[in-house]
Amino acid sequence: MIKGEKFLNPDRLPTIWCPGCGNGIVLHAAMETLEEMGCTKKDVVCISGIGCSSRSGTYTQFDQVHTLHGRAIPFATAIKLARPDKKIVVFTGDGDASAIGGNHLIHAARRNIDITVVVFNNSIYGMTGGQVSPLTGPNKKGTTARFGNFENQFDFVKLCIGTGATYIARTGSYFYRNMKKYMTKGFSRKGFSLIEIITQCPVYYGRLNGTPDAYKMMMQQKELLLAQSKYDALSEEEKASFLPMGEFIEDNQQLSYIEKREQLLKKVRES
Amino acid sequence: MSKHKEILQGAEACVKGAIKAGIGFFAGYPITPSTEIAELFSTELAREEEIFIQMEDEIASITAIIGASLAGKKSMTATSGPGFSLMQEGLGYATIAEVPIVVVNVQRGGPSTGLPTKVSQGDVMQSRWGSHGDHPVIVLSPSSVQELYEMTIQAFNLAEKYRNPVVILTTETVVHMREKVEIDSQQEVEIVNRLLPTFKPGDSYLPYGKFSDDVPIMGNVGDGLGTSVTGLIHMENGFQSADYEVADRLVRRIHRKIEKHASDLFDVEILNPDAETMFISYGVASRTVKSLIYSDHPEIGLVRPKTLFPIDPKKIQDATKNAKQIIVTELNLGQYFYEMQRILPNKKIHLIEKIGGELIPPKEMLRRIEELHD
Numbered sequence: 141m142i143k144g145e146k147f148l149n150p151d152r153l154p155t156i157w158c159p160g161c162g163n164g165i166v167l168h169a170a171m172e173t174l175e176e177m178g179c180t181k182k183d184v185v186c187i188s189g190i191g192c193s194s195r196s197g198t199y200t201q202f203d204q205v206h207t208l209h210g211r212a213i214p215f216a217t218a219i220k221l222a223r224p225d226k227k228i229v230v231f232t233g234d235g236d237a238s239a240i241g242g243n244h245l246i247h248a249a250r251r252n253i254d255i256t257v258v259v260f261n262n263s264i265y266g267m268t269g270g271q272v273s274p275l276t277g278p279n280k281k282g283t284t285a286r287f288g289n290f291e292n293q294f295d296f297v298k299l300c301i302g303t304g305a306t307y308i309a310r311t312g313s314y315f316y317r318n319m320k321k322y323m324t325k326g327f328s329r330k331g332f333s334l335i336e337i338i339t340q341c342p343v344y345y346g347r348l349n350g351t352p353d354a355y356k357m358m359m360q361q362k363e364l365l366l367a368q369s370k371y372d373a374l375s376e377e378e379k380a381s382f383l384p385m386g387e388f389i390e391d392n393q394q395l396s397y398i399e400k401r402e403q404l405l406k407k408v409r410e411s
Numbered sequence: 412m413s414k415h416k417e418i419l420q421g422a423e424a425c426v427k428g429a430i431k432a433g434i435g436f437f438a439g440y441p442i443t444p445s446t447e448i449a450e451l452f453s454t455e456l457a458r459e460e461e462i463f464i465q466m467e468d469e470i471a472s473i474t475a476i477i478g479a480s481l482a483g484k485k486s487m488t489a490t491s492g493p494g495f496s497l498m499q500e501g502l503g504y505a506t507i508a509e510v511p512i513v514v515v516n517v518q519r520g521g522p523s524t525g526l527p528t529k530v531s532q533g534d535v536m537q538s539r540w541g542s543h544g545d546h547p548v549i550v551l552s553p554s555s556v557q558e559l560y561e562m563t564i565q566a567f568n569l570a571e572k573y574r575n576p577v578v579i580l581t582t583e584t585v586v587h588m589r590e591k592v593e594i595d596s597q598q599e600v601e602i603v604n605r606l607l608p609t610f611k612p613g614d615s616y617l618p619y620g621k622f623s624d625d626v627p628i629m630g631n632v633g634d635g636l637g638t639s640v641t642g643l644i645h646m647e648n649g650f651q652s653a654d655y656e657v658a659d660r661l662v663r664r665i666h667r668k669i670e671k672h673a674s675d676l677f678d679v680e681i682l683n684p685d686a687e688t689m690f691i692s693y694g695v696a697s698r699t700v701k702s703l704i705y706s707d708h709p710e711i712g713l714v715r716p717k718t719l720f721p722i723d724p725k726k727i728q729d730a731t732k733n734a735k736q737i738i739v740t741e742l743n744l745g746q747y748f749y750e751m752q753r754i755l756p757n758k759k760i761h762l763i764e765k766i767g768g769e770l771i772p773p774k775e776m777l778r779r780i781e782e783l784h785d
Binding site for chain 2: 149151152180181182183185187198203204205206207208211214215216217218222223225226243244247404405408409
């Protein structure tokens, strides 16, 4: 049995994902990480929104809640509060987390609630057939931007730095070991963790933007993603062609929401 | 049995009722005129060592209470006007996923931001049909602070029993006024808790596979049974399906589990059953009719649904069968009125309505009854 496979639910496979999709790689990394961490089926609850990547939890044997579009994070916040003994893993996509669920993301990060949000960023709405998302780059095409996207692009890392997340990392589905390293940290720690993973959508994003090929799209990640130190050394002009990857924030000093709530209850008890 | 009396504001009575019922989680967002309920819970639930959280909006509030309820906590939110509109998506989710939740909607004047500080009964049809798709609902309508206390307990009990959202459709007036409330002793109040699965060795588990009177006996999320929940049409294992038969069976069952108990659920108070003029009125609007009845108007009677939905038409038909005149009075342009026309097709029904944020004073009511004959 492949490591992590024991957490998958064979009755529910195959997935709905297209050939070449990166979602399976990310899900595999998450399942493998959880097994290596010694987790059992009872330790983890998966929460997801709506979209291709948000189907991830439904393929697992964990208790899982496939929620509403954009709403995985408030579900997860409440489930963590009700069951603080569980690891709460949110699987979400770039549209789910940044557009319709953007408000919930920033407030969960602000609260430093003890959940790990894994964002599968394929820069497009895949489930609905290739519309631009807030993560679609300049001049890239979608079925709602046939002449090229002219809106500005969101940046999950900068957004979450601004809102107070205590762990923020970014990598790509090509960088399998990095994914697992960041997931290990995210799944282990207290407080709010965001792990953004650039993944390939060859069928919609790729076809619309001249690379309908999973292999080529994964190779493009190698060109796009640059280690932070290398990225920081570039001129502002040069930076435009790259995206920094790595761990951007790791602050284990701040108390998490669950810890602060314990303190509050103690204060009330003693008052 | 011991009872004690207190003077309580509606919001306080609601909070006390919820605590009596065993609330474990409240999420809310400030909105007039429901805010006092959240404020009181923030203090009381900290003292009870249960969970209060102020969310970033009403969408987050309702989805948070759904999550907490799935994880085993009796959960509630309170809102009003635009907040109730934002919660419709979540209400639909809780219905199809069969999650017990209680939503207090403190009605204010609409549409939109409308009249935030004034009374209204404009959300009656929204409470029935606000969320998309065919969905069963349970809607309670308290007309006094005492009833708000009792119905809050009842709402939790019904939510737990049927695994369905229960809406307490109250109003600005009932939540803000202060009245005498009799608080029952612990022993007298029945508290219902959801059924949880029990296992013998080797038993398999399907979250939507075992039922008690069409209500699934589900495990709580976090218990590690492999409970799988979705807002999609789903099979007994909780996994999505687009199969015609699965969809048809599921949607019919969630209706059946409520509708077959419509007679028990549809609680009606009847005053002066032999009166010539029968009013049909609910919630705060019914108090005008009661004040007339109690001030020497034996010609007036009242049929007061305490449950707005589901309706048992027979109870309304029986209560009005000898009436010479039937009048629906409500604080909207006629919403329950149309339901009554539907279930009393052979009767002429009058409507005395009022909007604009005020109740109908008794004198005005008498004048308007007279005007019906002009």
